[in-house]
Amino acid sequence: MGRPRTPLLDRERITTTALRLVDEQGEFSVPQIARRLGVQTGSVYHHVDGRDGIVELLRERVAATIDPATLDGSPWDAALEAWARSYRGAFAAHPRAIPLLMTSPVRAPRVLEQYERAVTLLLDAGFAVGEVMPLLIALENLVLGSALDLAAPETMWELTDRAPTPRLARALAAVPEGRADRAFEVGLTAFLTHARALRTAGAASA
Template identity: 35%
Template sequence: MARPSSPLLTRDRIRTAALAMIDRDGLDGLSMRRLAAELGVRAASLYGYLATKDELLTDLADDVLAGVDTSGFSAGWRTGLTVWARSYREALAAHPNLVPFLAHSPGRRPQALMHADAVHGGLTNAGWPPRYATMIGASTKYLVVGAAMTSFSGGFADDVEVYVGRYPNLSQAHLLAGHEEIDRDSFELALTAFLDGLSRLHEQVVRSARP
């Protein structure tokens, strides 16, 4: 029997199939055995490419976070945070089922450490004390991860009759634009309010640091 001209498995093919499985079935739906079945191979074949499931998930985390942009700090700390937060949310929102893993122990992954280093440096270079820079980075992450994990608007029924009478104040709230637009605009509202507050705080911090 002729051997295939290209290998049945590659690390990229494994990662693509694993991410699709997580998107479809959730983190708990991924196992090396099920992934192997999806790829049409034996589970043992996967271990020639990846030592553990955690190694696979770390690869997926790096793939998803590769699109996060921390370059905006060259234009100022506010622009840097805005670009970072928006690209971070977009990356996570594309794969919400992976977010719990992405949020777990980020300091152990080189990709996450590079982002954290760029954000911290962008903030301290703009005059934020290191403690504030750390808290701002953490606060932005809380905002982004919370926004990416679930759809707030998606939890409401589309049928207005569900709300009329019993929940009169909600009878119009869900009739805004589509769910994705509500979620995006809600994130932008929270991000703008957060940044406006930081701008006022930054003035105070810089002023107090002057001799």
């Protein structure tokens, strides 16, 4: 029997299958990937560095849809805002991957390159080096939390007569459609306002 023209297994197929599993159930296992691809579990390990290696392939796949060119824009705050919106959109497409990716260290080279560009953007804008990572982590928390919120039900509070909450009911009734988008705009505006103030204060004390 001749060899198949298309390989049964490669890193791209493994990543695609793992991402489908995560989208379906929020998790994956190497045996599950092997069963989906119709191969032996040991064959998968010939192409990837175990489970951790697959997690990093997933991180690269999801992060590949973030536009890194946004970080080349100016001024710095507009560039950071554009990156945050692109980042949110990428992870909103795969919200069930967020808990998986947020609980393992970042090792994927292409993802680290994006962080390098974001750090460079802030350093070049005049931020102190000690301020850079707290800012980026805070922005990432906002972005990923909002991406999860986009996947949540529109109505997240179910009021009952057992716990009278008239003011909460009034506040909920006043919320327009698209509460996740609205909340993201509030958070992003607050973040950028803080970042601008921090940069101004740093420049004044320099």
